[in-house]
Amino acid sequence: MRDSRMIPLSVPNLSMDILDNIKETIETGWVSTGGRFIKEFEEKLAEYVGVKRAVSCQSGTAGLHLALRVLDIGEGDEVIVPTLTFIATVNPVKYLNAEPIFMDCDDTLNMDMNKLEEFLENQCTYADGKVVNKKTGKQIKAIILVHVFGNPVDMEKLMTIKEKYNLRIIEDSAEALGSYYLEGKYAGKHCGTIGDIGVYSFNANKIITTGGGGMVVSNHQELLDEIEFLSVQAKTDSLHFIHDDIGYNYRMTNIQAAYGSAQIDRLEGFVETKIRNYNLYKEEIEGIEGLTLLHFREDTRANHWFYSVMVDKERYGIDRDELLRRLIDSNIQTRPLWRLIHKQKPYLDNESYRIEKALIFEENLINIPCSTNLEVEDIEVVIEALKGNKKTVMRGD
Known part of the structure; x- marks a missing residue:
């Protein structure tokens, strides 16, 4: 165990x-x-x-x-x-x-x-x-x-x-x-x-x-x-x-x-591990309603450094911040996306151009464990926590 x-x-x-x-x-x-x-x-x-x-x-x-x-x-x-x-x-x-x-x-x-x-x-x-x-x-x-x-x-x-x-x-x-x-x-x-x-x-x-x-x-x-x-x-x-x-x-x-x-x-061994672990996550997260594992470009060999999950509160049942707290309480280290730089105090007076999509990612994205020494058993624990924290969403007719 x-x-x-x-x-x-x-x-x-x-x-x-x-x-x-x-x-x-x-x-x-x-x-x-x-x-x-x-x-x-x-x-x-x-x-x-x-x-x-x-x-x-x-x-x-x-x-x-x-x-x-x-x-x-x-x-x-x-x-x-x-x-x-x-x-x-x-x-x-x-x-x-x-x-x-x-x-x-x-x-x-x-x-x-x-x-x-x-x-x-x-x-x-x-x-x-x-x-x-x-x-x-x-x-x-x-x-x-x-x-x-x-x-x-x-x-x-x-x-x-x-x-x-x-x-x-x-x-x-x-x-x-x-x-x-x-x-x-x-x-x-x-x-x-x-x-x-x-x-x-x-x-x-x-x-x-x-x-x-x-x-x-x-x-x-x-x-x-x-x-x-x-x-x-x-x-x-x-x-x-x-x-x-x-x-x-x-x-x-x-x-x-x-x-x-x-x-x-x-390094090449690390990349192989990153890709393998990403695919293990992907196979399971695709079946969790309300969660989306962000993809890497298929016309590239990305190193798959960080894994990002988008949380749809309406379909998953809880929002990103609540999921973040629950995972941390379960000894699973996760983090939200960075606070967007144009909203940071030193840059409030600087020009920004049509910032829209970044706001959505800032509010709903979470990064999950991705170390190259991550064990398959660890990935399974994370997956079970993602599944276990999903709430049944009641829908009207």
Whole structure:
């Protein structure tokens, strides 16, 4: 019989063979921002996602900050961002005194490309290679997109928009390492490798983890050169401590990279487990009236990082928040969707465009346990709890 331990939402899957790497960092003394594992991890990730080079950094957030900086985003500029994302996607825009414009999502939870195009066509002017927001008179320079929960964005449409309006594209791929396209123009391309700059995160709940840390990739080597330069305090001459710009202490540590170098070797196995567990959930949840497990795009190999369930109160009998409380009380860790960013206090005065669908997801979506070390028995417990909490709904004639 299963014990009463908590079934976590998403936790690291670590194995003891990682100790050899950690032992080496201790024995050599390379525990900080130098050491062989940093280069090794960068090379492994670059090879995995199919780019020439990757630059490690302190976090995914740091990577986004650096990306915006090298794309010359600054005070007086605007950046289009999703409202449905974790706030770390948007905060770096403010770090540089630029302003975000919030966009709605589509059925995949990703930025709505139709509304994006509509906004650019109807609410902006385009001349001399610059997009100007009619409402504010400010130039829109870039779009930050998020491959939400590992579900790839419609990059074909986005890149068409990019070319039409001369915009820079940053792919927040924090949740999408291991996701790639199977069909179309970008078949075989990984999330993060199509726009101008891609950023990955290795936070503890990601598909692989270094405890923290991030990685930046780009097909523009000059951008990566500048990102690397800025991440080490813009040090031009390390012997004489010459600094030619304002830089940051955004380096990854060798201990973090030691974890990452071992973790990335297991990534494909983690994705296989994620897909298997998702399908186990799907088979059962499809039979529970009032619950819908959100799908991943079939023309992609999504990493299936997070599993999202929509709760229809009228058909299920209780609302999302009540189900959330009951699952947590049953030692099943779950969470609601993030509070939409355009509703957060620091962003109440920023422009948002036709936010509609995201409001529905915010109110009714729940994330259920999805760790790669989740046992089939754990999935069965979650399924039984979802079934057991459904209330009989009385319908009139």
